[in-house]
Amino acid sequence: MEAGLGVLGPPESGKTTLLATLPIAAEQYAPGWMFFGANDEAQDFLQENLRRLRASRTLPAATVRLNPEMRFVLRGVRKARRRGPFARTRRVQTAVYLDVLDAPGGLYAWPGPSGRSDVGSGATPSSPASGGEESDRDRLTRHVADSSGLILLVDPVLVDSPNYDAYDYIKSIVLDIARRSALSSADEFLPHYLAVCMTKCDHTAVYEKAREFGLATDDNGPGAFPTVSDQRAREFFDELCGSSWEGAPRGRAIELRDAIRSHFSPRRTRYFLTSSLGFGQHPETGVFDPDDPANPTYETGANDGSERPWVSGLIRPVNVIEPVLWLAATQLRNGS
Template identity: 30%
Template sequence: MAPEFFNPNEDKPGGGPSGTGTPAGGPAGPQPAEAAQPAEPEQPGTRWSPRVVPPQAPGRTDAGPAPAYPSQPTLPPPMPPVQDGNLEPLRIPTAPQEDGTAADRVRIGLWGAPRSGKTTYLAALPIAAMQYQRHGQGNWLISGMTAEANTFLSDSVSKLAIQREFPGSTVAVTGMSWSFQGQEPGTGMMRRRTREPSFVLEIQDAPGEAFRPSNPLQTQVVDQLARSQGLIYLFDPLGDAQELTQSLTFFYSTLNELNTRIRDAGGHYRGRLPHHVSVCVAKFDHPDVFRPAVEAGWVTQDTVGSQLPRIPEHLSERYFQWLCDEFRGSTARLVRDGLANFFHPDRITYYATSAIGFRLNPQHVFDYRNYANEEIVDGVRRICTSPEPINVLEPLTDLERKIRTVRDARKGWRR
């Protein structure tokens, strides 16, 4: 006969619970350890029943208090939060619509020796734009693309026109973006149709010392010039006579570095630098520049309005040649030769420029007896009358027109 196996679910004689074999009211002595009934599996969201007795450890008796068990099982430590697995991929940010498209943007580099008037030139731009419709056939609106650019424009007008003071020298490289909207008469076959150019100007104002070869900022400013499509070069015929501000000191080193950048990038155009250049002969209003030019016969005068003096447009290049040959000297001639050597002559235009213009009499008319618009008050340079900038806006808008013409021609050729 096969041995009878113990069935824990079967009641045994003795009236005790199943599997105990202990008579009711019998002695409570030590009993062999027996397996307890397994607990019902836990369902999600349910709690443990305190009536369910967990299994005893081997060799443990019923004597002594039962161990305390939590009413809720101990959960494993939480997993670290998912950082981006459940998020939609983030696309690169796009420029706001008001910032303009790449095709509308024109990069112009501003270049010149210390005290050549770069910051004053930029400060005079909004004044020149407001006066443009009075002196010519057209109109220009300038506004900043950022709050900082608008602040510069507002402060510039206040500084020059109200406080009659020159802006302080630039001490750090400052980049600005300005929006230009214009109305100009058409030319050629389109002369009866008004041209309405619109572009965003990206310009950088850097201290003149940044163009010195030993200056740590030179790499940054040369990189910006290399990315530019056009350059405004301010030539100061007065500062060029001083050794510390000689144009050649800051000119050739920058030009050589610029040529290296363009060469390495394969960006030469017909063997020379590709930039369009506006050469601005600064401080045309200063007596030490203006009087010799008058005596040499370079200056003409308007017959209407404020009767302002000018260098005729067709004589501007020869005027610059004269300044370098007869007025300034050998270092200026090397600047002239360097411009002609590195840039295409048909991409260089010359201007006689003044950021503050001439002093006008109470009737707002030029008077050769008293035309100097700068005076020294308590050791500070001040502007005598409201500025009348000369050839400040034109070098910039002419650059934009030439750059746009070349760009459109390339598009047509590719088609």
């Protein structure tokens, strides 16, 4: 089974980190599940970034250029039900090939006065070569439009920041892919399946809101990691977009919510509350501390005074493999 997967999000939304932690998430999901590279580009990407996360305890570097297409394999055992009068559930070995482009978020910056993207974070949309080759943005747009499933990362902490305009980002994507794939849909929406991932569920402010909402529960006992459900994740997304954050109205977040609803079918959209690193542990006791749930810690650099994140505890991704499994399952059901 083959499926194109688009991983989207504005700059600094955590796309590279999410991809890098998928092998860890697959191992922890269930025995026998694996996520690995099927070509050299994918394998090199995973090895380099897993080394940074596990050995150096640093986060993957932000993507600043459009890399070659990476092909990954998600393999494991799933339950399938045979059809007919003697239907029964059986275990089936499943392998899904996922084609992914790790693109800098700036490639989908909103077009400036010149009509081209005002790209930040070091990313530059390459112009077409004299031989008629695609620009980076055109190549990414073609990949996203041809993908059957999309993962959109939204940072709840930054979503309303002027420098993190997720609304302009998603509108720019919609306009580009609508030209290529809107007519292939059977209804009024784009044909894609969309997994909306609200990131940083280990961030103190996000975790507290999730607890208030009943989405993160401490029913595993004192010191155990919380359980984060996706049963009410859509309602939680509405809550995050509609409520104030630290006293400021969330106008940009509301625009983002409305854009998703306007262009993607609710039957083909699912919401997840995620964390690529997972929850942190107390440095002395090694158990989860609800008063300090974040995994990354920040240290001030000696040379430039900037804050740098470090992975402080074990990496236990939360709802990272689940969006990929859901998107893969839609392809298996549809026979793609």
